[in-house]
Amino acid sequence: MKRRTFLQAGAAAAGGAALLNAWPANASAAALGPAPSTPFAVGVRRYDWRRGSRPCTTYVYYPATGNPGGNPVSNAAVAAGMFPIYNFTHGYGSSPQNSLFIIRALAAAGFIVPAPHFQHDFNDVNNGNTSRDVSEVLTQTLALNGTGPLSGHIDTAVGVGVSGHSLGGMVTHGLLTSWPDSRIISANPQSCVDMGNPSSAVKAKVLFVHGDQDPTTSYNSARQAYAELPPAKAFLTFLGGSHTSFWSDNRFPTTVVDWARWTMYGDTAARDRLPGDATSARTRWEFVPGSDGPAGQRYEAENSPAVCQGTIDSNHAGYSGSGFCNGTSAVGAYSELTVTAVAAGTATLGVRFANGTGAARPASLVVNGSTVATVSFESTGTWTAWSTKTLTAALNTGSNTVRLVSTTAAGLPNVDFIDVR
Numbered sequence: 483m484k485r486r487t488f489l490q491a492g493a494a495a496a497g498g499a500a501l502l503n504a505w506p507a508n509a510s511a512a513a514l515g516p517a518p519s520t521p522f523a524v525g526v527r528r529y530d531w532r533r534g535s536r537p538c539t540t541y542v543y544y545p546a547t548g549n550p551g552g553n554p555v556s557n558a559a560v561a562a563g564m565f566p567i568y569n570f571t572h573g574y575g576s577s578p579q580n581s582l583f584i585i586r587a588l589a590a591a592g593f594i595v596p597a598p599h600f601q602h603d604f605n606d607v608n609n610g611n612t613s614r615d616v617s618e619v620l621t622q623t624l625a626l627n628g629t630g631p632l633s634g635h636i637d638t639a640v641g642v643g644v645s646g647h648s649l650g651g652m653v654t655h656g657l658l659t660s661w662p663d664s665r666i667i668s669a670n671p672q673s674c675v676d677m678g679n680p681s682s683a684v685k686a687k688v689l690f691v692h693g694d695q696d697p698t699t700s701y702n703s704a705r706q707a708y709a710e711l712p713p714a715k716a717f718l719t720f721l722g723g724s725h726t727s728f729w730s731d732n733r734f735p736t737t738v739v740d741w742a743r744w745t746m747y748g749d750t751a752a753r754d755r756l757p758g759d760a761t762s763a764r765t766r767w768e769f770v771p772g773s774d775g776p777a778g779q780r781y782e783a784e785n786s787p788a789v790c791q792g793t794i795d796s797n798h799a800g801y802s803g804s805g806f807c808n809g810t811s812a813v814g815a816y817s818e819l820t821v822t823a824v825a826a827g828t829a830t831l832g833v834r835f836a837n838g839t840g841a842a843r844p845a846s847l848v849v850n851g852s853t854v855a856t857v858s859f860e861s862t863g864t865w866t867a868w869s870t871k872t873l874t875a876a877l878n879t880g881s882n883t884v885r886l887v888s889t890t891a892a893g894l895p896n897v898d899f900i901d902v903r
Contacts, residue, residue, distance in 0.1 A: 517749040518563070518592040518860075523548035525558030527631070533618040536611070540598045540619050541578045543589040544632065550590055554582070559631075563842065564858035566637045566746040567623055568593040568668070571616055573648030574602045581647070587735040588742060593643070594636055596623040602649050613656035616644065617663045627856070639847050639855030639873040641667035643746055645738070648673045648699060648725065655707055658684050664828055667874070668745035670738050673699050673725050676707035685830065687714040687745040687772065691734060693723025714772030716741070718760050733760055748832075748870045781819045783807035783897045789818040792893075798836060798865040801898045806836075811893040816848075818885040821902045823877035830903050831873040831884065833857075837895035838865035845894055848885040849875045857886070859895040868898060877902075 525546030531538040545565055546558035568588050572581045578597035589595045598619050606612045620642050627636035642665045646654040651674030657663045660678035664685075672691045688711055692704045701719075708717050718737055720728040728734045737759040743752035760767035782803040784794040790807035792815060798806070807817040823829060837843055837859050847855040854875050862869045875884070888894045 517747045521550040521590045524554040524589040526554040531622045543595040560635045564637045565594050566640050568643035570597045571646030571650030571653050591739045610661040612653045613661040639857050641874045643668035645670035675703040689741045690717045693720040696725045698725040713770040716769040719766040782899045787820045791815045800866050800868050807897040809894040816885050816887040817897040826879045829877045832901035833871045834898040835895040836868045837862050843895050844889045846887040
């Protein structure tokens with residue numbers, strides 16, 4: 483077996499073209515869990531992007547206003563809130579429109595899903611061109627947060643997720659290995675082959691899905707790719723399954739959606755549902771846990787040299803340390819922590835917070851004096867219910883200031899600590 487060249491045009495000619503991603507007509511969206519608390523209608527907009535001379539036409543699916551269920555609505559109004567990005571790349575001879583079974587489930591669950599429409603070329607997949615195209619699509623999608631109808635609705639701080647089936651799965655694995663994109667924190671390669679050695683530039687939780695009797699893409703090759711990756715990681719095997727047979731099994735979208743919720747929203751309830759989502763007499767579920775939240779150094783919001791524009795309180799149970807920052811209810815009020823990085827690079831920041839109001843509290847993430855992202859701290863239901871928002875930011879070697887700045891008169895949520903790794 484050779485990496486990056488295992489799947490060739492001959493496989494498609496031998497029948498793979500009919501198999502590589504033509505979703506069943508009776509597919510329906512998966513059941514959705516608590517984060518966000520209710521499913522959304524789904525909207526879609528087309529963008530004719532390019533990477534140099536290469537077309538990257540992309541259909542961006544997103545949570546929309548209106549009643550959930552049904553087909554995506556072109557140019558529908560965006561639902562209130564901020565949502566993370568989770569890409570999907572289709573397989574050979576298919577399209578986003580033929581992949582709605584999984585795309586619609588992700589968008590209805592609260593994700594922005596950029597789905598490029600490629601005229602797949604095996605050489606471009608194997609030499610990294612298509613993986614680089616997806617990186618460009620991710621960049622262009624993130625930029626939509628600054629202009630147009632999606633402005634203010636994309637969570638640009640948390641990182642991005644990527645997924646895909648068959649050639650799209652190979653493209654996805656390529657972004658974790660040979661052509662890495664360091665923005666990726668979650669991935670779901672489906673029916674893929676091994677595209678190279680894991681890159682140290684990518685810190686992602688990865689879920690593989692594959693049928694163990696797949697005649698088109700080698701199950702053993704996907705197992706090799708899984709074995710090489712560090713945790714957290716999981717493998718959902720459909721016993722006796724072919725290249726596409728799991729599409730008709732609702733365990734597939736349900737598991738993928740909960741994986742995305744856990745890894746992108748920090749929804750531990752979704753993580754805890756995964757064994758039940760995936761397990762049956764016809765499946766095998768394997769899970770290797772990693773650090774569930776950012777490990778490394780913890781910085782308490784109440785301890786000097788931290789600065790809290792407000793008061794240090796201890797009247798709501800469940801906090802860490804001796805208290806938490808209860809910020810002033812004003813635009814510009816902030817909670818600032820000084821953190822240390824042993825080397826320059828991208829760090830993961832786990833902000834533990836509570837928001838007992840019924841509305842999200844938005845903030846700017848300011849690192850070393852520069853605003854690097856906008857963040858939405860959703861309601862946690864009560865002031866004693868604490869949650870962790872996972873963000874990413876570039877840190878300098880040594881001391882860095884990390885400041886959360888309220889952008890509305892309601893102020894910040896209560897801030898407990900920031901974990902940095």
